[in-house]
Amino acid sequence: MPSPQTVASGPELHSPREPAGPRIPAQGTRKASSEDTSSAHREGLRPGLGTLRRAFSKASQRASGCAPQEDPGLLRRSSRLLFRSLRRARDEGPAADQTQATTGPGVAHGREASSRAMDGVSPQSSTGAGPAELEDKSVADLITERKLLAAFEQLRHLETQLVAEKASRTFEQDPTGFARRAMDLCLHYDGLAAEIGAIVLETLGPDGVDAAVLAELARVVRAEEEAHPEPPADGDFLCTPRHWRQHWEDAVRRSARERVQQVSAGEAPGAAEGASGLAQLLAELGRLVRRDLQKVQLEVHPAYAAAGYPAWEAYLRAFHGAVAQRLQELAHDAHGCEQLYVLLDWASNVYSSPDFLGSQDLALPSEPLPPLLAPDVWARLESDYTSFLETKIASCFDGILQVEQSRWVAAEAPDVLQGHYHTPLSIDVHMLVAEHVKAAGAISAELEATTLQICTRALGLFLPRFEKAFLESGAVSEPNLCANINACEEFRTHLLARFPGSLEELEKPLVAATCAFQKRLLQGLQGDVQPLFKVLCTKAWLTQDVLQPLLDKVVAFAGHLEHVVPPRAQVWGGRAVVGACPGPLLLTLTQTPALAAQETLQEVHRYVVREYLAQALRPRERFRGVERVSGSQKMGLDAQAIGNTFQGLGSEATWLGRAIPCVADILGETYKDDIRRHLETLIRSYPDIRRDHVLAILALRRLGHRRNQHLLTHAQDLLRAVAEAGGPGAAGGHVLFEEIEVPTSMDVLITCI
Secondary structure, three states: OOOOOOOOOOOOOOOOOOOOOOOOOOOOOOOOOHHHHHHHHHHHHHHHHHHHHHHHHHHHHHHOOOOOOOOOHHHHHHHHHHHHHHHHHHOOOOOHHHHHHOOOHHHHHHHHHHHHHHHOOOOOOOOOOOHHHHOOOOHHHHHHOOOHHHHHHHHHHHHHHHHHHHHOOOOOOOHHHHHHHHHHHHHHHHHHHHHHHHHHHHHOOOOOOOHHHHHHHHHHHHHHHHHOOOOOOOOOOOOOOOOHHHHHHHHHHHHHHHHHHOOOOOOOOOOOOHHHHHHHHHHHHHHHHHHHHHHHHHHHHHHHHHOOOOOHHHHHHHHHHHHHHHHHHHHHHOOHHHHHHHHHHHHHHHOOOOOOOOOOOOOOOOOOOOOOOOHHHHHHHHHHHHHHHHHHHHHHHHHHHHHHHHHHHOOOOOEEEOOEEEOHHHHHHHHHHHHHHHHHHOOOHHHHHHHHHHHHHHHHHHHHHHHHHHHOOOOOOHHHHHHHHHHHHHHHHHHHHHOOOOOHHHHHHHHHHHHHHHHHHHHHHHHHHHHHHOOOOOHHHHHOOOOHHHHHHHHHHHHHHOOOOOOOOEEEOOEEEOOOOOOOOOOOHHHOOOOOHHHHHHHHHHHHHHHHHHHHHOOOOOOOOHHHHHHHHHHHHHHHHHHHHHHHHOOOOHHHHHHHHHHHHHHHOOOOOHHHHHHHHHHHHOOOOOHHHHHHHHHHHOOOHHHHHHHHHHHHHHHHHHHHHOHHHHHOOOOOHHHOOOOOOHHHHHHHO
16 A cells, blocks of 8 residues: 655645744633733644644655645635635624623633644544544644544534634634634645545556545545535535535546646657657557556546445546547647548547447446547548648659659560559559548548549549650550550449449549540551552552451451450449440540440451542552453452451451442442442441442443433432431441542543533
8 A cells, every 4th residue: 555645735834923933832721801812812723733834844745746736726715715704703793792701711722622633632533543543643644644534524523613613702802713723724624635636646646546545535525525515504614515526526637637648748749750659659648548547447446436436437537538638739730641640540440449448348428428529620630631631642643653654664564464454553543542542431431532532533633644644655555555445444443333423523534545545556556557558459459469468467456455354334423334435436536435345346347448448439540341350359359358357356347348349349240230239238238328439439330421320310319218217327327438538530520420
């Protein structure tokens, strides 16, 4: 058991009339004159004050400078109420003479007895100490030895005696004597209250306080409440409630506050090593609070509960308030995204965790605890965190772009994972978004939604920058383009699957980036194969296989498409997007949503057939007779080779297979009446064909004016019928001849005439 200690309550209390030398013994008789009577009373009360002063001085020396400062309001309130009581005593009725007549030596003897009770002689107490042990101990000594209940009982006895003497008007002619005895009583009450505060402050210290002392403290508080249930009706200072329960609760709060402030006292988060230093400080704070509250649960609360005094909830609320105050101080000095997150995470996930105290059996407070951080403080922390987070995420995307640019400079080829080209871009972005959204979700759902919006906006701004930087770099190649297309498709599928309903605003930038890469991909193929079309429909073409090199490049290009991720149907803004591209890819970028590998292959198929027909309708050389028939046969063989090649690659654009054969049949048909049938098949299969295209085809045959006019009139009737039936939509919206420009030549003019 720790040695009893007491705490000095501010400076030593000296009576203004008390000499510094040895105190004079109290006189046993009272002189007749009022002057001698006043002197006798002063000498009789002086020992109590001196003894109290010496006891407080000894206790202060034993405390070795560790004593907490007591509330000086106790003494101020006592003095104020005391002198108010004195004024009432002086103003009481004119019965002073009669009362004074009854005052004699017996009264002086009573006062001397009360002084001896303060100083060295006390009546028997009902505490554990026997009469022989306590009869020679003053109230100050009992307080010093922490025999609180015995000290209170003596004070209560003296208080009752003083009230009785006041009621009998004993002090009507000697108000100074009453004041000295009342002040003596007040100081001892305050000393007892100070000792209660000292015990509370020592309870959670390294030495602790014995359970018996805590139980006696609880009994003293309850005994004082029973002795002074309410203020006297006449407003007298004596017997007024001392509010020791409130004093005890204040001491508990002060103890918790001092314990919490001891954790890295004077060290601000800025002085620590960033977020790691703040995290260490909060971890230390959590350990201290957990250790102290566990001690309260296991040792302190049972001791108080044995005396019928609840202590757990008071300590729990005191530490909660102290931690809240400390956390607000840390929040005021916190800077940067990491420090703010550490504070938010500790408040919401560590301190508020059900297992923070390591026990599930702790009684909950009767009323819910207030928020650890005030709503406005919490909102400010979240706002500051999101502001820093926007800057941090934008910086992270800058870092991702720099990493990709370094890969382009190093000419690193993309990896092939599960049969698809892969770039670290998708993994980096996925990890960045998932990490911050998950961290924010651990704080609150609102912060999670805000973080997801920040990531979405940052990614939407990043995609155009990435697209522009890549297309302007020297790393543009089929594998890299396909890898970037796969990355955009993974953003659409995986991010949407993980965060459904939150990424609608990414639709436009993702589609734009994907189409830009696909357009550049097809433009690269065009640049490779376009020169090869120039040798078609020439006399050299009749005897050489000039189509095979072109088809070889198409096969190589299709090999890259095999490593492109197939798109999945997604829902953006309430409408389905499968990844199909309505209309030609090479017209305008804004008209082209994302294409799959199959659609890209079909676009290549359509491009080859279209360019072949464009070269055939504006030949560099005209065929006549046998050459025209040979050219028709050659076109049929080329159409078969193109169809077989794309069928082998997996193209599903079977509607393209009739275009070249129809033109070849018209060019080589020997029975001229069948030309009309071939022309009807061509117009019905490709409703986007125009009159200029029909004229160019007829110009290849040179059938004569009358037959040309007959076929042209029939073709115009068919075209009008197709337009009335719905135009190109009648053939499923396929576009082929519409993109073929036919220049007006002399042969076409002759055909028209």
